[in-house]
Amino acid sequence: MNSGPRVVVVGAGPAGASLALVLARSGVAVTLVEASSSLARQFRGEALMPSGLDALAAMGLSHLLATVPHRPLQGWRFVVNGRELFHAHEPLGGDPQRPCTLVNQPALLEALLLQAQSCPSFVLERGQPVSDLLWNQGRVAGVRLRDGRSLQAELVVACDGRASLLRQKAGLMLVEGASSIDLLWFQLACPAPSPLQGSFTTLVGPEGVFSAFDSAGGGVQLGWVLNKGERVPACSPNDWIERMAPLSPPELAAWLRQWRAGLGEPSRLAVQVGLTERWWTPGLLLLGDAAHPMSPVRAQGINMALRDAWVASARLLRLLRPAPAPQQPQTGAPAAKTPAITGLDAALAAIEAERRPEITTLQALQAAEAARGDQLRRQSWLRRGLALAAPLVGPAIAAHWSHQQQPLRQGLSVLPGSP
Numbered sequence: 001m002n003s004g005p006r007v008v009v010v011g012a013g014p015a016g017a018s019l020a021l022v023l024a025r026s027g028v029a030v031t032l033v034e035a036s037s038s039l040a041r042q043f044r045g046e047a048l049m050p051s052g053l054d055a056l057a058a059m060g061l062s063h064l065l066a067t068v069p070h071r072p073l074q075g076w077r078f079v080v081n082g083r084e085l086f087h088a089h090e091p092l093g094g095d096p097q098r099p100c101t102l103v104n105q106p107a108l109l110e111a112l113l114l115q116a117q118s119c120p121s122f123v124l125e126r127g128q129p130v131s132d133l134l135w136n137q138g139r140v141a142g143v144r145l146r147d148g149r150s151l152q153a154e155l156v157v158a159c160d161g162r163a164s165l166l167r168q169k170a171g172l173m174l175v176e177g178a179s180s181i182d183l184l185w186f187q188l189a190c191p192a193p194s195p196l197q198g199s200f201t202t203l204v205g206p207e208g209v210f211s212a213f214d215s216a217g218g219g220v221q222l223g224w225v226l227n228k229g230e231r232v233p234a235c236s237p238n239d240w241i242e243r244m245a246p247l248s249p250p251e252l253a254a255w256l257r258q259w260r261a262g263l264g265e266p267s268r269l270a271v272q273v274g275l276t277e278r279w280w281t282p283g284l285l286l287l288g289d290a291a292h293p294m295s296p297v298r299a300q301g302i303n304m305a306l307r308d309a310w311v312a313s314a315r316l317l318r319l320l321r322p323a324p325a326p327q328q329p330q331t332g333a334p335a336a337k338t339p340a341i342t343g344l345d346a347a348l349a350a351i352e353a354e355r356r357p358e359i360t361t362l363q364a365l366q367a368a369e370a371a372r373g374d375q376l377r378r379q380s381w382l383r384r385g386l387a388l389a390a391p392l393v394g395p396a397i398a399a400h401w402s403h404q405q406q407p408l409r410q411g412l413s414v415l416p417g418s419p
Contacts, residue, residue: 007320008033008143008153010130010166014105015288015305016159017112022059022313024122025115027322031151032116033143035160037127044105045302046216047073047200050091050098051411052303055310064115068107069216073100074198076401080376081205081387082249086398087197092405100409104217105302125151130160133169133284140170140283155320155344156284157312159305162272164290170281174293177273177363179228180374183296184266186222186240187215190259194220195251202373205247209377212252223296224266225377237263271295273363279356280348287312291352292359297366297373298408304359307411311354315347358412365408 009020012034020032048056056062075089090099116122125145134142134150142152143166158166167174193214200213209225222244226232235243241260245253272293279291288305376382386393 006031006153007155007157007316008151009157009159010143011035011159011161011288011290012039012109012113012124012126013159013161013288013305014109014302015309016157017109017116018056018059018061018306019157019159019287019309019313020122021061021112021116021119022309023316023320024119026317027121028317028320029121030116031123031125031153032113033125033128033130033145033151035127035129038106039109040106045296045299046102046105046213046221047299047302048101048103049299049303049409049411050100051409052306053098053101054411055303055306058310059306059313061112064108064111065101065103067111069104069218071102071198071214071216073102073200073213075200077197077199077201079201079203079247079249080383080390082203082247082253083387083390084249084394085386085390086394086401087199088398088402092402092409102213102216104215107217130165133166138282140281154283155316158284158286158290159288160290162274162289162293164286166284167276167286167290170284172279172281172286173277174274175277177275177367179271179273179295179370181370182226182228182230182271183269184224184226184232185269186224186266187264188220188222188256188259189262189264190219192255192259195249195255196220201252203244203247203252204373204376204383206380206383207243207246209373210244210247219262222263226268228271232266232268237261237265240266269296273367275356275359275363279352280345282345285312285348285351291355292363294359294363295366295370297370298405300362300366300408303411304362307358307413308351308355312351315351315354319344319347354413361412362408365404369404369408 006029009016009032012032020030024030073090075087077087078085129146130143131146132144133140140156143156144150158164160166196212196214198214202211211223213221215221238260241256245256273295274293276286276291279286287308294301
């Protein structure tokens with residue numbers, strides 16, 4: 001690695017990949033460690049809200065969207081007892097140039113890594129799980145890989161997810177919030193367009209609750225709501241379709257039955273929400289789900305991870321960016337030395353102080369929206385009343401709901417360097 005300050009970032013999700021790229025692009029020597037050889041998995045959030053799009057723009061990464069599968073979301077549709085309650089169209093009263101945008105997240109992560117690998121100061125350790133932290137006089141001084149190698153670092157940034165090993169190794173406590181649900185995620189592969197009209201559709205009825213949307217990478221993603229800890233029903237793909245179809249409007253029910261053969265096996269997402277009591281210890285910073293696991297409500301995980309990365313990069317670059325090369329010293333004069341890094345721990349504390357208020361507020365808003373959804377899921381009289389009165393009350397509910405969504409779409413803070 002190049003001389004100068006060194007950073008090890010653990011985890012190549014949205015926070016880790018974007019932070020490593022921004023640091024390396026500025027000449028900071030960065031090693032990004034990713035446990036998996038593949039970044040593809042069944043469930044990765046796709047929705048980039050304006051808050052996440054702002055973060056990409058602030059980091060100078062918006063152009064990468066054009067290189068990966070993506071599409072603007074057309075709206076948000078709610079169906080109760082098989083009848084449409086309302087359909088709120090994007091961009092929900094905001095900037096028409098910034099609707100919520102669906103992106104194939106594995107492809108975006110690969111694009112970030114590809115760009116980072118063009119930076120001389122960047123090293124990627126892929127398929128290399130981290131086994132432990134290295135310590136020096138009470139300070140994190142690097143990581144140990146499972147193959148036995150040690151990577152020394154001035155700073156370790158843990159972006160290793162909601163079950164963060166580094167958070168545990170550092171003794172940083174995650175305070176978990178309440179969640180009443182888990183999710184089952186399905187992929188439905190099909191050659192024909194769905195009748196979802198490009199909208200994220202939530203369907204509630206006596207048989208249960210599920211969501212459906214046209215994936216940016218092709219096909220349809222379906223999320224079925226389970227009670228927290230509930231056993232996964234022993235259902236065949238055909239059985240699952242027959243659970244979903246009765247909740248759906250006729251055109252969607254017919255489409256699901258037509259393409260039932262494309263439904264894959266479900267993947268359970270154990271919903272975990274929490275906030276680490278402290279996001280840093282000397283030499284170590286937690287970002288993304290490692291610091292604050294987010295509910296899946298309104299796709300905040302990817303957006304908050306990107307905002308974490310931008311705030312962290314803006315503050316860290318003030319300390320870590322290599323100084324300009326000195327002019328050639330006169331013969332016999334000592335060569336200039338890179339000044340020691342000072343104030344790193346203060347920067348870590350400042351990053352947490354800047355990000356924590358937005359995370360705390362948005363988690364509370366997510367919990368409130370989840371509680372409203374849970375009430376509708378459990379109370380049959382409320383569903384019947386809304387379904388019957390949909391033509392009358394739907395527009396007013398749509399307007400009220402759209403207004404409530406603004407903080408979850410826009411975020412609460414202005415990022416440094418935001419457009």
